[in-house]
Structure formats: C-alpha cells, structure tokens
Amino acid sequence: GIPKTKRFAFYDQVHTTGMDIEHTPNAMAIQTLGKDMTFRDFSQGAYRMRGIGQGQTVQLLVIPEVYDLMMRSLAPVRKNPVTDDHAKRPVADVLIDVTAWLLLNSIRSEHTQHNQLALQSCANVWRKHAYETLRERLPEFRVEGTPSEAAVRALKVFQEPVDFAVRGTVPQPMMFSECIASFVERHEEFITTDGAKTIVHGLVDRARSEDELNKPVIDVQMVQEQEEEREQESEKEKEQEIEMEKFVDLAYSRDDELAVPWAISSLKDFVRSSQFYKLSDFHLYKRRPLEFPDSLMLSRNFFNPKWAGHRRIK
Known part of the structure; x- marks a missing residue:
C-alpha cells in the first residue's frame, strides 16, 4: 500500500x-x-x-x-466593531x-428543528381525526361510490400541495406563532375533542412565548437583512458605473480605423475622389468646423466623418 x-x-x-x-x-x-x-x-x-x-x-x-x-x-x-483586515x-x-x-449556527439549526417538530405535533392532532374519518367513509372511495365532501377534506389533510405561484410582492416576515396559528385555523374542522384542543392551544401558546423572547433577535436579523439590501443596491450602482465606463469606452472606440488603400490614378479627378473630403467639413464630436479654403482636402484614413461619438485624433 x-x-x-x-x-x-x-x-x-x-x-x-x-x-x-x-x-x-x-x-x-x-x-x-x-x-x-x-x-x-x-x-x-x-x-x-x-x-x-x-x-x-x-x-x-x-x-x-x-x-x-x-x-x-x-x-x-x-x-x-472589527475594523482591521482579517489578515492583520x-x-x-x-x-x-x-x-x-x-x-x-448550531442554535439556529436546533431552533429550526424545534419549530418543525411543533408543526408536526400540531399536524399529528388533526391527522388522527382525519384518519378516523377516512376509515369510517372508506366505502365511499370504491369505484361505484362517490366520496362526500367531508371525506375529500379528510383526504386532503394528508396531501402536501406544491405551490408554483410566484408572488408579485415580497412577502412580509411572520412570527412563528402567527404561522402555526394560521396552520391551526386552516384545520380547525378536525380539532374536535378537548384533548386535541388542549394540545394545539398549548403548542400555540408556547410558540407565542418563545416569539416574545426572540423579538430582539428578529429585530437584529431584520437590520442585517436591510444592511444586506443596501449592500446589494450599492453593488448594483457599481455595476451601473461599470456599464457607464464600458459605454464611454465604446464612445472612444477605434474600430474600423484601418487605412483603406486607394489607387493613385484616382487623383486624376480630385473632386470625385471618395477617399477625400473638404477640410472645412472636418470637426470633432459636438464641435464646430473651422473655415478652410475649398481647395484643401482631408483623407478619410486620417479622420472619417462617419465615426460617431468622442474620438481621439491620431
């Protein structure tokens, strides 16, 4: 080995x-x-x-x-606050x-598992009642039978729908006690016995008492989220600045600046020579041309009037 x-x-x-x-x-x-x-x-x-x-x-x-x-x-x-570089x-x-x-992180993980256990404990209460309802109405689910609305609602208790809807607004953060109370309210139909109500209300009350203790932590987390949003906005502004710099670079682009060769014989008809134009028409971007005699011509290989944006003269 x-x-x-x-x-x-x-x-x-x-x-x-x-x-x-x-x-x-x-x-x-x-x-x-x-x-x-x-x-x-x-x-x-x-x-x-x-x-x-x-x-x-x-x-x-x-x-x-x-x-x-x-x-x-x-x-x-x-x-x-820590201001020194991590290397120092x-x-x-x-x-x-x-x-x-x-x-x-360990505390956060344990807290998440604790909340999940509370939700499962609540769901276990009404699922027991829904299960008994399904056992009583089992014949309704046969081929020739038609299940009643009560049986269908009991069956839906065991279903976990997957929602693919995309909200148009950012959802507001909710306390865990509010989430579990809403969870209980949706299944109140199957919380009928005194024992079931005692268990569910006890879990909701415990969640509310824990939320009272966690309020300062939640406030800190909201502040952190706001700071992260500010950082993201500043990053977007930096990206926009970079895009503007790229745009400026494009404005100073020197593409298509290779010299275009032309034949000496084209100088016979100097006026019709396409490689030249009047020097009096020469001007930089957003600048006025200077006055020159019409006999003075300028080569397009030096400065092409079709170029747009800011240019640097060779």
Whole structure:
C-alpha cells in the first residue's frame, strides 16, 4: 500500500463522522468552513486527526464570503466593531469568532428543528381525526361510490400541495406563532375533542412565548437583512458605473480605423475622389468646423466623418 508519509486523505462532510484513518504523528490537516456548518460538524472534522495537540495540527481555511457572513452575524453582539483586515487580526481572535459563529449556527439549526417538530405535533392532532374519518367513509372511495365532501377534506389533510405561484410582492416576515396559528385555523374542522384542543392551544401558546423572547433577535436579523439590501443596491450602482465606463469606452472606440488603400490614378479627378473630403467639413464630436479654403482636402484614413461619438485624433 501507500506509505503514510505519501498519503493524502480527503474527508467530505457527509462521510466525516466515524471515519478513522491513521496518519503520521506530524500530519497536518486543512479544514474549511461552510456557510451552514455547525460546531458539531466542525468538531467532527477536526478530530479526524486523532493526534491533535500531540504533534498533528489543523490549518483552517476560510473563504472571503464565509468570513464576511461570519462578521455580519457576530456584529450585533460585539461591543466594538472589527475594523482591521482579517489578515492583520490575531489568530486567537479569529478562532474565537469561528467558535462563536459555529455555536450560533448550531442554535439556529436546533431552533429550526424545534419549530418543525411543533408543526408536526400540531399536524399529528388533526391527522388522527382525519384518519378516523377516512376509515369510517372508506366505502365511499370504491369505484361505484362517490366520496362526500367531508371525506375529500379528510383526504386532503394528508396531501402536501406544491405551490408554483410566484408572488408579485415580497412577502412580509411572520412570527412563528402567527404561522402555526394560521396552520391551526386552516384545520380547525378536525380539532374536535378537548384533548386535541388542549394540545394545539398549548403548542400555540408556547410558540407565542418563545416569539416574545426572540423579538430582539428578529429585530437584529431584520437590520442585517436591510444592511444586506443596501449592500446589494450599492453593488448594483457599481455595476451601473461599470456599464457607464464600458459605454464611454465604446464612445472612444477605434474600430474600423484601418487605412483603406486607394489607387493613385484616382487623383486624376480630385473632386470625385471618395477617399477625400473638404477640410472645412472636418470637426470633432459636438464641435464646430473651422473655415478652410475649398481647395484643401482631408483623407478619410486620417479622420472619417462617419465615426460617431468622442474620438481621439491620431
């Protein structure tokens, strides 16, 4: 096999957990950060080096986009904003920021899973009742039968429609308690028993209490989104400036400026020679021509009057 000193091992995030490949005692690993990485994912990747701290080392590589995202996420909790370039910052400070950002991503991931579990718990309540309705009305779904509206509504509870409609306006952000309350209201028909109502109302009340605690965080996120929108607008303005510069470059374009050869015999009829025109007709863009005698002619190879826009004289 390949000796350890000449071996290169690549770990992707999916297959990192549980992988145990033996490396040399002084092996060095290069680890990258992803925008959705959590602290657990980071730790699992780093500890593929079983001898870390005992000779084996880990070098962390962060692309500029992820670094900027990390700085924006941590900006609301900083006492003093970071103004130094990342290359000039102490390594320890950057590692602290990385750890804090990964923990923040972990909290966000857990919060998302918690909200999803709340929605599933609510849906489980009315799906039980809808399932019982379908069992009672099963004969209606036979070939010769016609299902009633109640049976069809019970069946739709288990369907998850995919909406391809594109809204004409940007949807306003909603609190999670508002989302789950709207979810409950649409299926109120199947929340009939006291036990079901207690479970659903308890989940809605808990979501509202959690939203009260998360309001400052949501406000910070809205501020961050507004800042990102400003950055996008500034980028668009820069792109427009670049387009204007390109337009100016086109205005100074020097295409079709190759000299067109002409025969000496054409000088016999000097007036009809198409390669010349009167010098009194010569003028630059948006400039008035000067007065010259009609006997003075100018070659089109020097300046063609068909050229449009600003020109630089040879």
